[in-house]
Amino acid sequence: MIIDLARFVAAERPYWAELEKTLERIERYPEQHLELDALLRFHELYERASADLAKIETFASEPELRRYLEDLVARAYGEIHETREKQRRLNLWRWFTETFPQAFRRRLRPFLLSAAVTVAGCLFGGMALHIDPDAKPVLMPFPNLNESPAERVHKEETASKDRLAGQKSTFAAELMTHNTQVAIFTMAMGITWGAGTAIALFYNGVILGAVGYDYIAGGQTPFLLGWLLPHGAVEIPSILLGGQAGFLLAGALIGWGSRKTRRDRLREISRDLVTIIFGAALLLVWAGIVESFFSQYHQPVIPYALKIAFGLTELVVLAIFLARSGRRAR
């Protein structure tokens, strides 16, 4: 009724141990490649363990041994049948200057969609405030934005005390973490087939558009640009990158015009998605520092022309970086 388990285990145990050892080596040093001989031996051991598993399933109902072999076969199966390129050890500089901009360019359409939805939100926010100025507290639900732009500008320009004194680092950390959460949330909402991502981007756009219209209509354009551009030149594109990742996820879930399975589509985009969202998070660290240490200081402390020039320079550098960096790299 049953195979001679003792003899079977005694005969096969050395092969299982060898397979386990090889697997441990592969898993511990994923960047290393096996020599051809070692690779052939690995495959042979995998096939042998698979055959042992088949024997155990056919001839003996021994669950512990079966589970052990299933685990061994499953691990080896994962290594042997994985077709994605092996991951290299992370080189942060190379990742930031090559992998990140390359992933951005490869997935440009979701970024353009992300930008279009935000611009639509901006137009809506500006129009809504133009048509109904009383809707300001609804469109801009932040207490510091509800006073008139002229009042705020006067207050900021005549301030004798640094209201962020001793708190700039904390404020920068809060901005970094909050904005990164917003970017991740915008990406994660892609799981709703993109609807959540679109709503999040549109809502951001509405606030931005309403604020912009409020200050421009109030004759405070230099203040607005000097206040928003230094950090917004990096922060807003970073949120758009979150939207890009969200629409990328949504596109893979929906799969319009693709004959691949949902699983294959998701596998295809997952590395780019992670690269883009990590890139956005890194940019938001810079944006948080600039917003806390630079954006909150206005004329006469820092002239608006300097702040606007700084913001525009950042925007141009970011655009060139995303458009051209890593083009020559493979």
Place this chain on the structure above:
Amino acid sequence: MRAARANTLLLRTPEGVLFTLPLASPVSRFLAWIVDVACIATASGVVEKILGALGVINKGVANATYIVAYFVISIGYGIAFEWYWRGQTLGKRALRLRVMDEQALKLDFSQVVVRNLLRFIDAFPALYLVGGIASFASRRFQRLGDLAASTIVVRNPGTAQPDLQQLLGGKYNSLLEHRHLAARLRQRATPEAASVALEAVLRRDEFDPQARLQLFAELAEHFRSLVDFPPEIVEQLSDEQYVRNVVAILY
């Protein structure tokens, strides 16, 4: 590949070998998450204490470092552990769970990141309500993060080689003195009964004393009903020893 039963995923390799992966239930995953939350809270608490001491020098920098550290710990905890421990966090390790690719292929770093970042949605609005509903609704108990990352969470019973020495150690077996009766026992015992007996012997130290006595009494009674060994051979044997001898004959 198909879901063999509600809590098991059955995979067939291109070589034609079938193997099963026992899926972790949402309840066990929730328990693992509670352990992980405790770990994150502890780590954050330690960081807060250390930075609290540094706050004497510069409070602003200490506060900022804590805010960033808490954010990195709460998001990076799952990513770091699941990557370095091949699909396990401390909570998952405690409950013997493991994240795997849904086709049992190698877990990619991007999969680990995606499933952890999607926690922002799964945890919404509180206590993983969205993720819990998604898990119960999913055939493979996948929350939204698992669906996006093409991952599953399996129960990992451990990979140590089974210790058969305790049965096969060459101890004297009085039942083998009557080889024709031993052969009859082999013929009459079903694979299921043999399997249960083997499991009972291998795991006998895990049982409560009372449960252990009762289990071996029932098993011994079952095997005694199959074959009548001479009373002088079996009357000195405890139920547990009787079952061990039976298992040594069957295997």
